[in-house]
Amino acid sequence: MSEQKLTAELRTEFGKGFARRAREAGKIPAVIYGHGAEPIHINLPGRATTLAVRVSNALLSVDVDGELHLAMVKDIQRDPIKQIIEHIDLQTVQAGEKVTVDVAVHITGEVAPGAVASQEATTVSLEAEATHLPTSVEVSIAGRKAGENIHASDLILPQGSALLSDGEALVVRISEAAGEAAGEAASA
Template identity: 85%
Template sequence: MSEQKLTAELRTEFGKGFARRARMAGQIPAVIYGHGAEPIHINLPGRATTLAVRVSNALLAIDVDGEQHLTLVKDIQRDPVKQIIEHVDLQTVKAGEKVTVDIAIHVSGEVAPGAVASLEATTVSLEAEATHVPTAVEVTIDGLKAGESIHASDLVLPKGSTLLTEGDTLVVRIAEAAGAEEEESTEAAAE
């Protein structure tokens, strides 16, 4: 994953009123923390930040008064109605450092006829290098039949990643389609 570069302004005022004024001016309040350093309160450019954090676990290179901070997005607070970003929490990371992240699971393929797939876990926790955090873990369900399942230990992880989720966690369950039982009983009665 490549890093997005953003320029931030140091924030000296705090509170709800200041945060509202910053958002009205097209800025998003944020905080950078980690590695035992004092938190740095900043304002990020609104539009550029919104575009940069559309992917989960976004890696951001923040320039604060000429000082570079490599960060990973840890939390985004959004307005519950308007869904605009109200605040961003950023964790300082270093190249080569291992971080814990939750990664989305993407399912691809078609199950066998008469079966349906149910996604039981939408994310898994991984430990990965901060500058190489995967965007998703792909799961292929091609040809799986009713009664089969995929657990976290069955996932093919991106290179350099370690699974932190329990291996027996159910990720995808394959069940018999609801209409399949009725079709079989109708065919048996017809014979």
């Protein structure tokens, strides 16, 4: 995944009133922290930032007065009603550094006739290089029969990433379709 570039401005005022005025001006208050450095309080452009953080595990290149900061979104605070972003916490990362991320699991394919699949885990935790974060992990259920469950250890991970979730954690359960089981019981 490539990094999103954003230009930020330093902020020197704090508090609810300032944050409200910044949001009214189309900006999002944020803080960049990590690696033992002092936190940097900034304002990010509202629309560009909202678009950039739509992607899970977004990697941002933030320009603060000519100084570039490579950062990951650590937390986003949203208005509970309007769902607009009120504040973002960014964590500094370095190229080559390994970070922990939760990655979505996407199911592809169709199970064998008479079977049904249910997704038990929608995400798995991975360790990956900060500049090569996976956006998802795909798992194929094509032709799988009832009883052929898929565990986290069965997933094919993107290159350079390692599984941190429990390997025995159930990701996809494949069982008999309810109609099939009832039909067999009636005929017995």
